[in-house]
Amino acid sequence: MTHLPFIAGAYAATIGVFLILSVSAALRLRAAERRLHAVETRRERVRA
């Protein structure tokens, strides 16, 4: 395959960018769900 380093670089950058974006989005969503759940539980406990 000609120009292999350039092709490999472009594909690696693409996979890397999309992986970073998707993993960080998924982790952020999980953290947000946990935090909201913790706040709601604490509020319900205080009200009870």
Place this chain on the structure above:
Amino acid sequence: MSASPLAEPVSAQDHGSATNPGRIGSLLHRYANPGRFLRLSERLSPFLVWPAIVLSVAGMVWGLFLSPADWQQGDAVRIMYVHVPAAWLASLGYAALAVCGVLSLVWRHRLADLAAAEIGPVGASVTFLCLLSGSLWGRPMWGAWWVWDARLTSVLVLFFLYLGHVALIRAFDDPSRGARAAAILAVAGAVDLPIIKFSVQWWNTLHQPDSITLTGAPTMSFSMLWPLLVCTLGFSFAFAAIVNTRLRAAILETRTRQLLLQGARE
């Protein structure tokens, strides 16, 4: 986690101003309610994630190993299968940002500001990817990593517009002022989109003209066109899935902040 605690009553603000917004306006205002949007977004998520994974992997494998090499460019043409979808998403993402800006400025759509804040960083990332992959394609084909060509320069301007939007939205102590300033930038910056599109026709550029147009037949072989379309579709689903996930997280974070503030007041 159940989304039911997030369901908020639809306020008068959700239905917009006193003027009748029409059918499209009604639909937009219906999903201005974060709880309602969150339920839709959760249901939509698998229909974005799985096509994104399947189509992106299939398109890249097809483009990398199964599609033919170009008679002039050789195997370097395979960079096209990641460069073109990134370029398409850079423009599409900014168009979405401009639409959010209009929704925010005209109707004060509650979700439009949140969506714009989440589209910005993802759009900036794909624009960076477009510039990087273009540079990696340009070096073996043109003998230069970068040229001040109209197409490349206008995409670089788009990248700076994205960065400006990301910075501006966080630049004020009052988030609503930041969102308003960023919305104005997003709408004004949309003028760069037709410049990007027509730059290869208006000026003599090193960048090649469009191979796919809405009006004419494609100027590339179908053996290259199909993997390109599959990659573009897959990347578009991936972009939508990432923005959707980030938006869900932003809504939950906003709800958490509201609950903490309510708790502090009580």
